[in-house]
Amino acid sequence: MRIAALSPFVDRRHGTERALAEALERLVRVYGCEVHLYSHSVQDLAVVSPSRGVPPSSPAPRIIWHPVPAFPGPHLLQFLVWLLANRLCRLRDRWLRGIRFAAVFSPGINATDANLVLVHALFHRLKELQDSRSSGGLRALHRSLYYQLLRGLENRVYRNKHVRLAAVSKHTAQQLSQYFGRQDVAIVPNGVDLSHFSPAARIERRAQARQSLSCAEGVPLLLLVGNDLRNKGLPTLLQALSQCRHLPWHLCVVGSDSSALYSAEIEQRHLQGRITFAGDSADILAYYAAADIYVAPSLEDSFNLPALEAMACGLPIILSSSAGMSDYLADGVDGLVLRNPQDANELVAALQRLLADPSLRATIGANASQTASRFSWDRHADEIHRLLLASITQH
Numbered sequence: 001m002r003i004a005a006l007s008p009f010v011d012r013r014h015g016t017e018r019a020l021a022e023a024l025e026r027l028v029r030v031y032g033c034e035v036h037l038y039s040h041s042v043q044d045l046a047v048v049s050p051s052r053g054v055p056p057s058s059p060a061p062r063i064i065w066h067p068v069p070a071f072p073g074p075h076l077l078q079f080l081v082w083l084l085a086n087r088l089c090r091l092r093d094r095w096l097r098g099i100r101f102a103a104v105f106s107p108g109i110n111a112t113d114a115n116l117v118l119v120h121a122l123f124h125r126l127k128e129l130q131d132s133r134s135s136g137g138l139r140a141l142h143r144s145l146y147y148q149l150l151r152g153l154e155n156r157v158y159r160n161k162h163v164r165l166a167a168v169s170k171h172t173a174q175q176l177s178q179y180f181g182r183q184d185v186a187i188v189p190n191g192v193d194l195s196h197f198s199p200a201a202r203i204e205r206r207a208q209a210r211q212s213l214s215c216a217e218g219v220p221l222l223l224l225v226g227n228d229l230r231n232k233g234l235p236t237l238l239q240a241l242s243q244c245r246h247l248p249w250h251l252c253v254v255g256s257d258s259s260a261l262y263s264a265e266i267e268q269r270h271l272q273g274r275i276t277f278a279g280d281s282a283d284i285l286a287y288y289a290a291a292d293i294y295v296a297p298s299l300e301d302s303f304n305l306p307a308l309e310a311m312a313c314g315l316p317i318i319l320s321s322s323a324g325m326s327d328y329l330a331d332g333v334d335g336l337v338l339r340n341p342q343d344a345n346e347l348v349a350a351l352q353r354l355l356a357d358p359s360l361r362a363t364i365g366a367n368a369s370q371t372a373s374r375f376s377w378d379r380h381a382d383e384i385h386r387l388l389l390a391s392i393t394q395h
Contacts (some may be wrong), residue, residue, distance in 0.1 A: 003036065003101060004036045004090060005107075007038075010044075011017040015190070029316060061271075081092070083111065090104075102392050106118070109153045116384075118167050126299050130143060136246070166387055169325065172303075189303065191375045192312045194372070197312035198313060199365075208289075219249065219250055220293060221240075221249075221292050222351075224251065230300075231298060238262065238271065241271060242346045246355075247352070249351075249355060293316055298341060304325045315368065318336075
């Protein structure tokens with residue numbers, strides 16, 4: 001089966017892109033698919049160049065990367081150019097190289113002609129959250145226009161019954177039903193590489209990881225991983241931590257957002273010196289190894305892959321009920337679930353409970369590791385393959 005896969009970039013540092021990389025590798029290795037990846041850039045994934053020749057009549061199992069030109073401008077314009085450019089590149093390959101695809105697979109809105117879309121985020125919901133905390137300035141205006149564009153595309157694509165939809169959680173499937181009336185959404189949760197993320201791997205790297213982060217002995221390290229830290233709940237977390245200043249803790253934030261956005265609030269809440277912004281990282285296991293508690297009070301999260309990876313490493317987690325991964329947790333058993341992620345007092349209670357009780361952290365962490373063992377990228381890819389076959393039959 002010859003598949004076109006669409007994504008502006010692919011790597012293993014971001015949740016959606018990591019999930020795509022894991023699925024594509026298995027579609028090639030396990031199911032013998034020939035995958036044509038249309039993307040601006042590719043990292044952490046073995047690909048071959050189309051210049052080596054692509055015989056149109058004899059698909060071979062491999063990932064062939066077709067570089068799509070990028071536009072160096074505002075994100076809104078970049079995305080519009082991406083939509084047009086990836087479509088033109090596929091048309092070029094169809095008419096000039098004779099490449100015909102059995103199916104087009106897209107993680108999210110990357111085209112209007114995809115056969116299968118795996119939904120990792122819903123911009124109808126993100127736009128509502130943005131409106132509820134609206135602020136002025138060009139940055140806010142640009143984001144609003146960008147979300148409006150994506151909402152329009154969601155309306156066009158997700159209401160089309162000929163497009164097969166899958167969601168990474170029941171949480172997101174319910175939203176697709178709510179906003180677009182889609183009752184036929186398959187649920188395909190993300191997976192986790194248990195050979196890489198495990199309690200044994202965490203313990204093996206823990207001493208060195210804590211030393212590299214200058215973690216003081218006996219001080220619990222809290223960890224938050226993600227981009228768009230406002231949506232990931234960092235403001236609520238800072239508010240809660242200001243009420244926990246009397247307790248020993250240090251917070252490490254891993255993600256691409258600038259720490260300057262939060263420096264004034266950190267100073268206002270007297271949290272200077274107790275928070276480290278580590279930036280983006282290709283070695284996320286080092287942070288799970290150093291951490292004692294994973295904290296994720298997200299306002300909206302279709303899944304929250306870092307939470308699953310932290311669980312696989314045996315970390316106790318505090319997770320928002322607005323994250324899809326919370327569907328799979330038993331509150332107080334394999335994690336603590338926040339009913340209202342914007343309620344700082346509820347988060348304070350959860351933090352105090354775990355910070356004060358190392359044995360509870362160990363018990364919840366062990367249970368979390370068992371829960372995480374039920375998720376695999378093999379199962380994820382198997383379901384994607386089944387849905388791609390069904391989309392071909394449908395057409």
